[in-house]
Amino acid sequence: MTAAWASSSGNGLRHEPIRPLNSIVVDAEKVALGERLFHETRLSADQSISCAHCHILSEGGADGLPTSFGIGGNKGVMNSPTVYNAALNIAQFWDGRAKTLEDQIDGPLHAEAEMGSNWPAVITLLHADKSYKTAFDKLYDEGISEQSVKNAIAEFERSLITLNSRFDQYLLGDERAINDEEKKGYALFKGFGCVACHQGENVGGNLYQSMGVMADYFASYDHEGKHDYGRFNVTGKVTDIHRFKVPSLRMVTLTAPYFHDGKAKTLEDAIRDMGKYQLGLSISDAEIASIIAFLATLRGEHHKLDRGN
Ligand code: HEC
Ligand code: HEC
Structure with a gap:
């Protein structure tokens, strides 16, 4: 050309x-916490589904299905994109409706065909687990909050550069x-x-x-x-x-x-x-x-x- x-x-x-x-500079402890949250089923309403359910890291970061399904077998309408290198995209989702990886997390957490949950419920569940409380208190001034949960997961995603x-x-x-x-x-x-x-x-x-x-x-x-x-x-x-x-x-x-x-x-x-x-x-x-x-x-x-x- x-x-x-x-x-x-x-x-x-x-x-x-x-x-x-090029790799992105990340905080290793936040990445480790984010990785745990990425596999955390307590992020979903019936505690059955984690992010990794639709973004299988050993299989390329997607789920191998035409369209994904979430809690209760609810079927979505979109194909799951890979989370590898997603940090480099101008925005998240097929239509770019989330500006950052942090913002993106509101989507799956609330969607009925995905995790069908809400932040107060998630924060309560994580608070009840001492190991989370300790980890968050160490890394974030505010401890466990919507923002710190989002930041840790996003930090993990920023480490997924191939x-x-x-x-x-x-x-x-x-x-x-x-x-x-x-x-x-x-x-x-x-x-x-x-x-x-x-x-x-x-x-x-x-x-x-x-x-x-x-x-x-x-x-x-x-x-x-x-x-x-x-x-x-x-x-x-x-x-x-x-x-x-x-x-x-x-x-x-x-x-x-x-x-x-x-x-x-x-x-x-x-x-x-x-x-x-x-x-x-x-x-x-x-x-x-x-x-x-x-x-x-x-x-x-x-x-x-x-x-x-
Ligand atoms: C005019 C812009 C444009 C051109 C030119 C183009 N693509 Fe694409 N490509 C897209 C868009 C937009 C999508 C997503 C379409 C959708 O999901 O409906 C896409 C999707 C794809 C996908 C599917 C990826 C996935 O994860 O689902 C592949 C593979 C692909 N393109 C390969 C190619 C190849 C090979 C060529 C050249 C022969 C090409 N594209 C030319 C814009 C383009
Ligand atoms: C039920 C399956 C499902 C679950 C659970 C799920 N996702 Fe997704 N994910 C999808 C689908 C489908 C899309 C595309 C939706 C769209 O674009 O409208 C997507 C899109 C994304 C994207 C955007 C990638 C890009 O290139 O645009 C990221 C990042 C992501 N998910 C991360 C997560 C994280 C983090 C969680 C957990 C908090 C999660 N996902 C939970 C199915 C799922």
Whole structure:
């Protein structure tokens, strides 16, 4: 595309539309407390469901379902995105309705199809547990509060950066970190124009874009819900109907099914649909295979990924 996007020939950081990940400085004790809260079922009304129920850390940080279900088997309408690298997104949720990771937590905590609880109930339950009281009193002046619970969970999420992917090694100058097939996939990814939307550190997460730039994605829907309006629900602007936050592709080989509605079962389907609806292109099976080979090189490392939930 622009000259700045061309590969550099020497060693060192390549000038590419995708940038390598950097870790975020976090407080280790708050991260440990947040990790415990992330797995805490007492955050839900019937004390059966934790954040990890829908964001399984050993499986890429999503739940593998088209749409998630919460307490009492209540089924939601949205696909669970990964929590890995979410700290890098411009905002949280498919429509970006939460500005920060802290704000995002109000969503699942209250949603009937998720945890169906409320802050007074959660604070009471945590207060009753001495180990929480001690941990919070040590780290936060106010002890256990809505703000401190949110801050600890968000701090844990800020630690979920997947460093050292093979693609980042390549960006940092290691020519052999990715093979020829993977390079071909990256060339296609740039050549087709995927990078116009999926770019930057998180290979997405920094723009809002229409779902259906070149063809009407929602034409085949028999029933379109409010949640399919995307960004419009936040801004009220007609031009934001069907616009979504472009998802990060860093963990994408692990988080099928795809799209806000979970309707693309496989990565092959999602890429084919992206060609059709976003670019007006028919992408061949061989090209899709190369793009998948490239996308797999974006998966970085994190001890939670390797050692389980
Ligand atoms: C019942 C399943 C469920 C539970 C429980 C749940 N989530 Fe989610 N999470 C989702 C779904 C579905 C979305 C997308 C919803 C939307 O965009 O409207 C989401 C979105 C997110 C996002 C935004 C990611 C992005 O890229 O936009 C973060 C961060 C997140 N959840 C963290 C949490 C935390 C922290 C908890 C616990 C307090 C939690 N979730 C509990 C299903 C769940
Ligand atoms: C015009 C912007 C745009 C372009 C160009 C684009 N995408 Fe997307 N992509 C999006 C948006 C927006 C979504 C979310 C759509 C939804 O959920 O309804 C998305 C979703 C995806 C997903 C699903 C991710 C997930 O977690 O659900 C994949 C995979 C993907 N894109 C790959 C590609 C590839 C490969 C290309 C090039 C062939 C491409 N995209 C081109 C904007 C774009």
